[in-house]
Amino acid sequence: MPELRKDPITGRWVIISTDRARRPSDFAPETVSISRSRFCPFCPGNEDKTPPEVLAYANEALRGQARWSTRVVPNKFPALRVEGELDRQGEGLYDRMNGVGAHEVVIESPDHEATIATMDEAKVAEIIWAFRDRVLDLKKDRRLRYMMLFKNHGAGAGASLEHPHSQIIALPIVPKRVQEEIDGARRYYEFKERCVYCDILRQEARDDERVVIRTEEFLTLCPFAARFPFETWIVPQRHESHFETISEREVYNLSWTLKTILRKMDKVLERPAFNLMIHTAPAQEPASSHYHWHIEIIPKLTRVAGFEWGTGFFINPTPPEEAARFLRE
Amino acid sequence: MPELRKDPITGRWVIISTDRARRPSDFAPETVSISRSRFCPFCPGNEDKTPPEVLAYANEALRGQARWSTRVVPNKFPALRVEGELDRQGEGLYDRMNGVGAHEVVIESPDHEATIATMDEAKVAEIIWAFRDRVLDLKKDRRLRYMMLFKNHGAGAGASLEHPHSQIIALPIVPKRVQEEIDGARRYYEFKERCVYCDILRQEARDDERVVIRTEEFLTLCPFAARFPFETWIVPQRHESHFETISEREVYNLSWTLKTILRKMDKVLERPAFNLMIHTAPAQEPASSHYHWHIEIIPKLTRVAGFEWGTGFFINPTPPEEAARFLRE
Numbered sequence: 291m292p293e294l295r296k297d298p299i300t301g302r303w304v305i306i307s308t309d310r311a312r313r314p315s316d317f318a319p320e321t322v323s324i325s326r327s328r329f330c331p332f333c334p335g336n337e338d339k340t341p342p343e344v345l346a347y348a349n350e351a352l353r354g355q356a357r358w359s360t361r362v363v364p365n366k367f368p369a370l371r372v373e374g375e376l377d378r379q380g381e382g383l384y385d386r387m388n389g390v391g392a393h394e395v396v397i398e399s400p401d402h403e404a405t406i407a408t409m410d411e412a413k414v415a416e417i418i419w420a421f422r423d424r425v426l427d428l429k430k431d432r433r434l435r436y437m438m439l440f441k442n443h444g445a446g447a448g449a450s451l452e453h454p455h456s457q458i459i460a461l462p463i464v465p466k467r468v469q470e471e472i473d474g475a476r477r478y479y480e481f482k483e484r485c486v487y488c489d490i491l492r493q494e495a496r497d498d499e500r501v502v503i504r505t506e507e508f509l510t511l512c513p514f515a516a517r518f519p520f521e522t523w524i525v526p527q528r529h530e531s532h533f534e535t536i537s538e539r540e541v542y543n544l545s546w547t548l549k550t551i552l553r554k555m556d557k558v559l560e561r562p563a564f565n566l567m568i569h570t571a572p573a574q575e576p577a578s579s580h581y582h583w584h585i586e587i588i589p590k591l592t593r594v595a596g597f598e599w600g601t602g603f604f605i606n607p608t609p610p611e612e613a614a615r616f617l618r619e
Numbered sequence: 620m621p622e623l624r625k626d627p628i629t630g631r632w633v634i635i636s637t638d639r640a641r642r643p644s645d646f647a648p649e650t651v652s653i654s655r656s657r658f659c660p661f662c663p664g665n666e667d668k669t670p671p672e673v674l675a676y677a678n679e680a681l682r683g684q685a686r687w688s689t690r691v692v693p694n695k696f697p698a699l700r701v702e703g704e705l706d707r708q709g710e711g712l713y714d715r716m717n718g719v720g721a722h723e724v725v726i727e728s729p730d731h732e733a734t735i736a737t738m739d740e741a742k743v744a745e746i747i748w749a750f751r752d753r754v755l756d757l758k759k760d761r762r763l764r765y766m767m768l769f770k771n772h773g774a775g776a777g778a779s780l781e782h783p784h785s786q787i788i789a790l791p792i793v794p795k796r797v798q799e800e801i802d803g804a805r806r807y808y809e810f811k812e813r814c815v816y817c818d819i820l821r822q823e824a825r826d827d828e829r830v831v832i833r834t835e836e837f838l839t840l841c842p843f844a845a846r847f848p849f850e851t852w853i854v855p856q857r858h859e860s861h862f863e864t865i866s867e868r869e870v871y872n873l874s875w876t877l878k879t880i881l882r883k884m885d886k887v888l889e890r891p892a893f894n895l896m897i898h899t900a901p902a903q904e905p906a907s908s909h910y911h912w913h914i915e916i917i918p919k920l921t922r923v924a925g926f927e928w929g930t931g932f933f934i935n936p937t938p939p940e941e942a943a944r945f946l947r948e
Contacts (some may be wrong), residue, residue: 292699292718294792302795305698305718369634369934370621382822383815384843389621389634438930459932463623466631467931486712493711514713567930592777601767601896602796603788605698
């Protein structure tokens with residue numbers, strides 16, 4: 291019998307098909323393979339093909355290959371621009387605003403063929419530090435209310451360049467889905483006087499059915515009301531609303547965790563395309579007791595029927611308990 | 620300068636890239652082409668390969684080819700089942716419910732290669748009648764609170780069979796995005812004492828910038844805060860919250876409108892895959908002054924970065940004014 295499950299944070303119901311559960315081999319994912327064939331603007335030597343960098347690290351160990359190990363540059367084709375005033379205007383019943391914001395690219399490595407799953411841990415840690423440092427810098431601009439950190443890996447997940455990179459979009463508004471998560475977490479807090487994510491951590495650790503990786507610093511799990519097959523969250527054990535408060539210990543632990551879960555996905559799902567998003571609290575708001583930053587990873591396994599966008603209604607053919615079992619093994 | 624626009628119903632902001640607006644030729648849509656190669660369970664003669672029909676029309680003109688012109692059958696692999704009680708259960712902080720509901724397939728024509736764009740108007744009208752009749756029947760079951768009517772056209776839009784068909788999912792809950800639209804429309808009504816969709820109809824008809832087709836019964840437009848390039852809505856001129864109240868005159872007008880807009884999309888966008896959704900009010904609720912049923916059509920033109928699901932944040936590279944201009948011509 292199929293089952294309807296409710297996400298305890300947002301209140302969204304999803305259908306979990308328990309009858310004809312799909313195993314990894316039932317999907318035909320597009321395996322991401324990297325072929326250094328065409329000109330790549332992110333490779334060392336082509337630094338003049340991107341706008342000037344806003345951040346660069348030069349790790350000792352990498353000096354031989356390139357003069358940088360991680361670079362952050364403004365997106366050459368930005369969705370938003372930093373210049374200009376935040377001008378809000380009405381037009382009959384409609385509202386519009388200037389597209390003020392920032393759009394940056396984190397070039398994760400000089401190595402065109404590296405992936406987080408195959409990089410060494412120190413390299414992954416460096417990328418996390420770059421995220422942290424850019425958020426700390428961008429939030430000084432009080433117009434920027436939300437920093438979206440995300441990674442599209444593989445063409446199937448929307449990446450237009452294959453050189454390893456992530457993106458940062460700094461927005462003058464808080465996106466609706468993020469606000470919804472925050473509002474849901476606040477309602478739970480008002481009712482229970484506890485953080486819903488902290489409660490999830492406790493219940494998942496006890497049940498152990500949906501846990502994939504457990505460390506002192508992070509719990510990696512397939513969520514109870516997963517929208518997508520093999521959807522996976524990485525939740526810090528320590529309650530903190532803002533990603534940028536991450537500690538040194540957590541950075542190193544997260545870099546191991548990230549590598550491990552992506553290596554597991556590569557193995558179980560044959561190097562799938564994926565989207566990775568950091569969910570964090572709005573930049574200009576103080577630390578909150580109800581929201582808890584975390585990472586969501588969604589491998590692209592199915593050619594999703596776009597009607598989910600229109601209705602917010604998801605049918606997931608792989609119960610998260612099964613997904614977790616495959617990823618644990 | 621890119622622009623942020625707010626959807627007047629849901630309050631969702633989207634980025635409209637006005638700088639580097641993408642024209643139809645900038646997309647590389649996967650053209651949907653139909654090739655009758657493999658065995659098709661929806662073709663005449665294979666009626667025993669589907670569960671027994673719950674509705675069938677036999678149009679005079681079609682009697683030669685098949686004993687039916689439109690057939691509705693339960694989905695052989697349903698996401699939900701009609702049997703059983705609506706059993707709600709808790710499990711720690713989680714909630715689950717039996718997957719009670721219905722999942723039906725509307726086989727739109729005996730002709731494997733027909734599409735709505737190429738069918739004759741009377742045929743399209745018959746499909747709309749089938750939708751209406753199934754909703755009227757399903758809503759007798761008081762457990763079913765929402766009927767989702769949708770069509771995935773082409774593999775790129777999630778269709779697994781190419782024979783022309785649509786789907787009906789009857790749910791024991793109201794999906795979150797639908798509820799959000801209803802709540803947004805209610806807030807507008809409380810504030811203005813007018814329906815937001817009726818106001819949109821008036822403003823769009825006057826501005827004329829985003830209108831694609833205008834008839835006495837329906838306005839077809841690219842919405843102000845379109846999430847996707849060439850996203851198109853068909854809104855009935857007469858205020859009515861529930862689709863199933865559609866009049867005979869409206870059915871015939873809608874069949875012409877649907878054919879016309881899909882033919883235009885086929886021409887301008889090279890037979891794209893698309894999703895079509897009917898947005899209507901919850902089945903068990905009385906007619907409301909604030910909600911207004913309508914159709915949304917989303918051609919699949921870009922390989923969307925899945926992070927939109929995670930954040931609810933959309934970047935649309937084609938301003939709806941441009942999209943409407945291309946579709947009008």
